[in-house]
Amino acid sequence: MTVLTPQLLESFADSVRPTAQAVTLPPSVYTDAEFFAFEKDAVFGQEWLCLGRASDVANPGDFVNVDIIGERLTMVHGQDGRIRVLSPVCQHRGMLVSEGSGNCRAFKCAYHHWTYGLDGRLVGAREMGRTEGFDRSRHGLPSLPVELWQGFVFTSLRADPLPLAPRLAKLDALLANFELERCVARNSFSSPSMPWNWKVMFENFNDGYHASRLHAGVHDFCPSDRSEFLPYDDDDAAIARTNGFLHPDGGFNALQRALLPVFPGITEEERSRAAFALVPPTLCIGVAPDQAFYFLIRPVDAGHIAVDVNYLFHPDALRDRLFEEKYELSNAGVNGIVAQDVEATTGVQQGLTSRFAPRGRYSYLEEAQAQFNRWLVRRYTAHWPGADRAPVPTAASAAANKIEVAA
Known part of the structure; x- marks a missing residue:
């Protein structure tokens, strides 16, 4: 029996209503193995x-290898200066x-020593001279699309994805003064398996509602x-x-004050706020006056993700003679917040597996979660089995219909 029923598809309309009317997504989309298999194609196979970073x-x-939804992908800097994903x-x-x-000059298969250039071309295949019609140019490593944005490297499993950068224009405006492309990255925390669904991670990262409660004390300066x-359009x-x-x-941190040198180009307004952004399905970004941070999310299964938590610092900040000491103090504060989030998201995932798991209502402070639903x-609708002609629900259409909330 499949979970991908017409009834489940129809129930999504209640989650894309305006925030004051919307309900959370059905619990099964966070816990069901079949639904996760559907997402691997409908979401991760399309977006x-x-x-990582250039x-x-x-x-x-x-070169760096990244495993995501069962695919090994190689990000490599070619001799011609281009970054490719193979x-x-x-x-x-x-x-x-x-x-x-x-670092290497070529990729050589250990099995039969077929050798590939850094651009993916097959440059060596011994003992293939007797193979009829064999053409080395037709047997290179598959090369995937690549876009560089703000120093991040994106790829797609689709051969012809819509360009990404134009659909991130509002983030370009939000992040421009932080000069992220110039920033220096540093890893804070990595785990190959954290016990929650990838959507729970995204929802928590951009959830301002919990900050004054779960993180009371260290987060009081940012209520x-x-x-x-930011406004959301369905093409964003x-x-x-x-x-x-x-x-x-x-x-x-415990002092609730920037410990590291602030980004030199930011405005007074930007010195008085943080910003948080989701670029689903794999990247979360945040900025504060003295540091930027990003999470790379790679689903393992319906209930687990691999995650890398990283910082970005302006090059000028690293010239501070006490940078390392200040970094350790700052990182300790962030790690305390992360530990609280880990406990919360673990509890959420456990609760979602219960027969009593709700389709809850949103606070006005959860607009980001309602946008993520959209x-x-x-x-989901565009790739639902047997629903090729189904209209894609929007906030406006959901507000207009009168479908009862489905469990």
């Missing part, structure tokens, strides 16, 4: 996926030709009721909000 492969020959599946017998990260939400590729401070140069449901 732009962030693999600085992760800063030099010619640098499938490292040998086009002879299917062995993976690349592991981990490093929940100072959240403001991002969801964003700002959160005002009680004083300039706030910081997510992003998701548009993609």
Whole structure:
């Protein structure tokens, strides 16, 4: 028996209503293995996926492998200066030709020594001279689309995805003064398996409603009721909000003050707020006066994700002679917040598996979650089995219909 029923599809209309009328998505979309398998194609198989930063492969020959929804992808800096994303599946017998990260001049399959250039071309295949019609140019590693945005590297499993950058224009305006493309990245925390659904991670990252409660004390300078939400259009590729401070140069630490040098180009307004953005389905970004931060999300299964938590610092900040000491204090504060979020999101996932799990109502401070529903449901509807002609629900159409909330 399938969970992908017409009734489940119809029930999504109640989650894309205006925030004051909307309800949360059905619990099964966070917990069901069949639904996750559907998302792997309907969402992750269609959208732009962030693999990391261009600085992760800063030099010619640098490569990094990323595993996402069961696919190994290789981000590589070619000798021609281009960053590419390749499938490292040998086009002879299917062995993976690349592991981990490093620097190389070519990728060589350990099985039969087929050798590929950094651009994916097959440059060596011994003992193939007797194979009729064999043309090396037709057996290169699959090359995927690539877009660079704000220093991040995106790829897509689709051959012809819609361009990403034009649909992130509102984030360009929001982040312009932080010069993220110039920033230096540093990893804070990585885990190959955290026990919650990928959507729970996205919902928590951009949830201002919980900040004054779950993070009371360390987060008091950035109260929940100072959240403001950027407008969302159904063609947008991002969801964003700002959160005002009680004083300039706030910081997510015990002192509630920025400990590191603030970004030199930001405005007085930007020194008095943080901003949080989702670029689903793999990237979450935040900025504060003295640091930016980003999460890379890779689903493992319906109830687990791999996650990397990273910082971005302006190059000028690293010139501070006490940068490392200040960084350790700042990171300790952030890690305390992350630990509280881990406990909360773990509890949410556990609750969603219960027969008593709700389709709850939203506070006005959860506009970002309602916008995320619109992003998701548009993609669910477009790829629903047997629903090729179904209209894609929008906030306006959902508000107009009178469908009862479905469990």
